[in-house]
Amino acid sequence: MHTDDAELVIRAQLGDRRALTALVERWHLPIWQYVRRMLATPALADDVSQEAWSAALRALPRLKQPDRFAPWLLTITRRTLMNHLRDKYAAPAPVPGNLVEDDFSTGVLDRAEVMAGLTGVPLREREALILFYLHDLSLDDCAQILGIPPGTVKSRLHRARLLLRAHLIEKGYAA
Template structure:
């Protein structure tokens, strides 16, 4: 909880206009945001460009953030929107909505204990964007399910089922690539 409190205080310090606070906020959060962006777009150079867009949006939006304790999901929502805008422009087609069945039970998957960051990153490129994103947020960014649901703008149950499906798909990819899963 100390880390959460530190983040809240850092956000409030930024909102109050304290000079040193924003560079510190960027130092703390740039790495996680950049890794999320790189995981979503695949290119380190593009992740650099998109990260700059994210930080510009954070600077503009931070004064209006009413609940500093919700900074993390707010930040990743901005990052997600930045990726979506980029993809929309890159493919010049409107984003299509995906209708999902929420019937998959998402009980504890033994794979979740075994997966490590390297294995997840190795298999990410083979996953569709929706499944890739939920794995990045949950496993690589360590966001709790509730925060993932907020970022993805989905019910927690849908996030659980998507996470379960993503783990299954990742397991199959890793097996195909002769990784131990």
Template sequence: MTDELLVVRAQLGERAALAELLARWRVPVWTYVRRMLDAERADDVTQEIWLAVVRGLPRLREPGWFAPWLFTIARRSVTDRLRGEYAWAKETPLVDDVVAEDPAEAMVDRAALVSFLADLPVLEREILVLFYLEDLPVEECADICRIPTGTVKSRLNRARRLLREHLEEKGYRP
């Protein structure tokens, strides 16, 4: 069954369709958010996203645009969280922050990539995650980020360059 059909059925009040839609997109959404935030914040933000999806689904006019709509909500939620934390950080003096490591992630070869991504500016990291890790086309990335496709392409180019430079600094050679 397609996402579009599941959306229409969920909009008509069919709970099983909504449950299947949420189950189908749970991992991709959490993965996207996790790549933008740490694990603890990712769980909280992901819950906020699904609450917004359930509330907003009846108003989705184009059921075929579910994935870009969903990632737009995810992007907005991540941005809101980061914006709120940056504002709070400016107002509050820093006390020794201790970053807890995620033991499961430490065992994965991709842990280095995740840390390199975390060092990139948010806008470039977001485009890399959407394009390469979520496999979204440039046009959908542009819709989600509400920027022209040319801007997506330039951010991708800049992000690749920054990531390459960062990897070379750490001793990785292409």
């Protein structure tokens, strides 16, 4: 997919609107899912994703390494997300209640329950989990996006797995 992205980026930089449309179509859902997993509501994820795309499209002509499009785009998305979170936590606001239902009658984890379990993992560790496991990025790409060394990504992943496991056990799942 990286080769296709690189070609589309070059074509888009040369003014090909179809290539730009293809890039946005390919990456719209992964970007939205990343942001959604970090935020409380789909509507908020829509807004932050839109801001990220706006910033990325303005900066696309300056992208020097088209083969690094995915980490570049996720880095822009992360910065947009962090700016939003910084603004959100700077202003006092009421904390919403638990929006996740506690019906775990089947005893089997499905994707939605794991996603809900992510809310019990601190932001730094959750972000590493999402990038590494859900976006299938390498440790080096995660490190570049997060702006930390690969060893720190490994540490955060380890801690995140432990915290996710503990959170799910607390919700009633057996180890």
